Amino acid sequence: MAHSHDLTRRTLLRGVAGTTALAGIGMPAIVRAQADVIRIGHLTPITGFLGPLGEFAQMGVKLAAEEINTGGGVLGRRIELVIEDSVNPQTASAKAERLIERDKVAMIIGEISSASALAIGQVAARTKTVFINTGANSDALRGANCNPFMFHIEAANSMMVTAVGNYLKAEKLIQGKKWYSLTADYAFGHDLFKVAKKFVTENGGQFIGEDLVPTDATDFSPYLLKIRQARPDVVASNLAGNQITNFIKQYAEYGLQFPITGFGFDTAVAWGAGKGNFSGIWPLIWHHMVDTPSSRKYVEVFTKKYGKPPENQSWGDYNSLKIVAQSFAETKSIDPQKLAEHLRKGAKFDVLKSREGYFRPYDNQMVQEMYAVRAKDASKMKDQWDIYDPLGSVPGPSEDLEILAPEKDGTCKIPA
Amino acid sequence: MALIFLLEQVLNGLLVGAYYLLIALGLSLIFSLGGIVNLAHGGFYAIGAYLAVSLAPLIGFGGAFVASPILVGALGVIVERLFFRRFYRSDPTLSLLLTFGLAMVIEQSLRIVFGAAPLPFSIPPALRGQVFVGDFIYPRYRLIIFGVALAAVAATWFLVYRTAFGRVVRAGVQNPDMVGALGISLQPYMTAVSALGIGLAGLAGVLLAPISGVHPAMGAEILTAAFVVVVIGGLGSFWGVIAAAVLVGVVRGLTIFFYPPAGEASMYLLMALVLLLRPRGLFGERIQKFE
Structure with a gap:
């Protein structure tokens, strides 16, 4: 008991000394x-x-x-x-x-x-x-x-969708095509899937599978089997963060050949996938090959x-x-x-x-402006950072930048 | 047609079971012998994966496959000598706190050394590709993982049930005091089992690095699933862990087939169900010191 009392007193003294030092020296330094x-x-x-x-x-x-x-x-x-x-x-x-x-x-x-x-x-x-x-x-x-x-x-999610969507249209991957999507099961994923589905269906595509994936899933194999069974024309990822890395790696492991795309994407997760695993067309707000x-x-x-x-x-x-x-x-x-x-x-x-x-x-x-990129063939990679080729930028040079921005649907009410 | 898809999910569940088994086997070993709930198990798994990524360019994937588990196992010897040893007879809460802290130290150290971004790592070209088994197609690499998991289980079984070493370990699980009274010091056995258990985590890390993201939090990602498998199988039961891993793999696969959002929740439901019916897990034995 006496021992612990001593400790408490010592701690207290140290605390007081510290506070004094801070008050005497530290504070004026910050103010200055x-x-x-x-x-x-x-x-x-x-x-x-x-x-x-x-x-x-x-x-x-x-x-x-x-x-x-x-x-x-x-x-x-x-x-x-x-x-x-x-x-x-x-x-x-x-x-x-x-x-x-x-x-x-x-x-x-x-x-x-x-x-x-x-x-x-x-x-x-x-x-x-x-x-x-x-x-x-x-x-x-x-x-x-x-x-x-x-x-x-x-x-915004809708801008990512429009940016990559334009290229998917050009590649004839939407009109009349069957889509299978994997979506991260939380607010971001739901929001992204909503705008993605709207875009795809408005442009004549059809979803034949739309699975939600819990954010703590590390093994994607049961989903990959379902995709293989469903035989879609396009596989779409609405996943997030490290999920994308796991998905890309196991998609390659299972040897699925359906083209991949995604509406949410960060280059870091694809850099982390490793050689020969990354494929598909993806949107980006900026990438290190933008040539200005x-x-x-x-x-x-x-x-x-x-x-x-x-x-x-x-x-x-x-x-x-x-x-x-x-x-x-x-x-x-x-x-x-x-x-x-x-x-x-x-x-x-x-x-x-x-x-x-x-x-x-x-x-x-x-x-x-925004961009879309296409995964590079592993044999053409110069180094571990060289994983995709730029497809171009949206909107085109003669188009108004604002066509990419979210629709002004009146839900945002900032007083002018 | 739907039936064959279902069967495909069940068979794939077996392969996924091997994935869970690799992670859970070492955890179960350490848990059974010393009563240490090793929350740092995922951390050692991550170290195994990072070692594989660092060593593979120097000595190839095959070399890393051999070297990483041995190095991680050696780390297990140090951890047992410095930490675990002091906690075998104390309140389990203390070892829980210790290993929780250890897990955080490992994750943060990996972040400081390697950065937070995932490191690129792929299946070696020779092990890529698909294999046709009857009407089913499997990735060659999953089958290799399955084979390694089988070999690891067989070797562990042989060691625990067919050697003099294993007899002492099993006696130690049941009654450490009696083993002591017979003039056998359990200390070196404890060290060896920790090295083995933690080495198995390292092995899982090497094998799974090519098919999952290699990042500092990868250990925390798989830890809960590993625990669920050990608990479903039953404390101290060798066959229990194996049965539980396969069961979790198959149930998860079937759940994702019918209702994907519940994919991960299915294993927790399974655990709740098993514990309701069999509070010691599927094949859990009655162990004196844990009652």
């Missing part, structure tokens, strides 16, 4: 620092089944901060990132609040999970802080759940820093910070209200594509 830095919060899952993408997100945003600071910062101040793992919607919400209240960040960038993005978006609306979503695809975030402070550089001067430069700098090329997730977080820095400079302010207004007024940004992108005021979705 705040005058010459702009803090930006970054929240994204780095554990769990979206973790691989989160790692790319962090690499992207760090590179952007480094480039901005080397170039003299913004408004004479350095960018300082406060980076956290968002884990799940509850944690994401709590951390967003802490970033805003305690760390006094100027705005927040990040997220991949649609559920967590919704949670952060709600905090953003309540505290009137700008949040740029870099990886969550659910259309509901741009519809019923939209708000004036949540912006989306990432494409700014894109080429980004790929070069990123590859030099991290030893591997960037993928679509790092693109989102890199560009978001660049957009924010540019907006701060243009408005000569870091006021969140001014930032939101500036973004919503149609300011244009170089997002490493042949045409500039802009946020449309209806739902704060970035209107921009």
Whole structure:
């Protein structure tokens, strides 16, 4: 008993000493620092089944901060990132609040999970802080759940579907064809399947199988047997994260030859599949073979820093910070209200594509070009990153960018 | 026509059973002998897979297939000597906490060393392709996994039921104090069983790396299924684990055939059902120290 009493007292003393030290030295340091830095919060899952993408997100945003600071910062101040793992919607919400209240960040960038993005978006609306979503695809975030402070550089599910759908039409894989789909059994998958099914059936395709796959499934063989039995013309994946890697690997293992496509996709999961496993036509918001001067430069700098090329997730977080820095400079302010207004007024940004992108005021979705890629034959791969050939970009050069954006169905009600 | 599809699912369930058996066998061994609920088993499985990815370019898939389980087994010796050994006689909650922590340390270490993104790894070209068995088509690689699982089961069975080593281990499972009173120290046997059990996790890692994503959380992904198999089979039962693995494989396949969203839930329902009817699992024995 006496022993434990002693321990408690010691712990207490240590605690007091620590607090004093912090109060005496730590606090003024932070206050002093705040005058010459702009803090930006970054929240994204780095554990769990979206973790691989989160790692790319962090690499992207760090590179952007480094480039901005080397170039003299913004408004004479350095960018300082406060980076956290968002884990799940509850944690994401709590951390967003802490970033805003305690760390006094100027705005927040990040997220991949649609559920967590919704949670952060709600905090953003309540505290009137700008949040740029870099990886969550659910259309509901741009519809019923939209708000004036949540912006989306990432494409909505419906944009992914339209982007790849145009190429599938050109390849004659929709009209009169039989489709079999595997869908991740949670909010994102359901949302994606809904828009995918609408697109396919409207264009004359037909679903002969639509299986839901639990997110904890690692063995796909019973599904693959069903697909082989059903003999579809096209197999479509509405899976997410690591699920796609497992599916691609086992699809190749079972030797199925039906063409694959997918409506949700990230390059990292296909890089992780291994030689000879990846096949099909897939949509991407950006890929490392996009041939514009700014894109080429980004790929070069990123590859030099991290030893591997960037993928679509790092693109989102890199560009978001660049957009924010540019907006701060243009408005000569870091006021969140001014930032939101500036973004919503149609300011244009170089997002490493042949045409500039802009946020449309209806739902704060970035209107921009998108891409589709076709898996490369294993024998033609130059290295482990060289897994697909670009098919081109949507919309075409003469078309309005906005034909790709989600339908304005009136569910988003942001006051103009 | 539908019947043959159903039969195809049942036969595929047997192959999937081999997949679950490889993961669960080592877990069951360690569980039975020391009473350690090894939540880090998935972590060792992941290490096995990462070793395969790292070693294959140097010594080929065949080399990695031999080397990885041995290296992971050696890791098992260290883990037993440093940690498990202190927990055989204590409250099971403590070993649960220990192995839970160990699992997190392993996952995070893999993330620090290899990154969070999945590493590319494929079936070696020579083992690819399909095999026709009567009217059915099977991937050659699944049949190889099936063969290796059979060999691992046979070897483990021989070791446990047909050797002097196995007799001491079985006696130790039933009554460690009596074994001690007979002048036999169980310590080296415990170490050997841990090495074997954890080595089997490494073997599963090598074999499954070509057909599942190699990423830091891959161990956590398969751990629950492995536990379900051990619990359905019954604690301490060698044949129980095998029967349970096959049962889980077949039931899961049939569930996915009829109602895919319940694919993973089917094994938990099966577990609940088995435990209701047989609280010690299918072939669970009455073990003094766990009663």
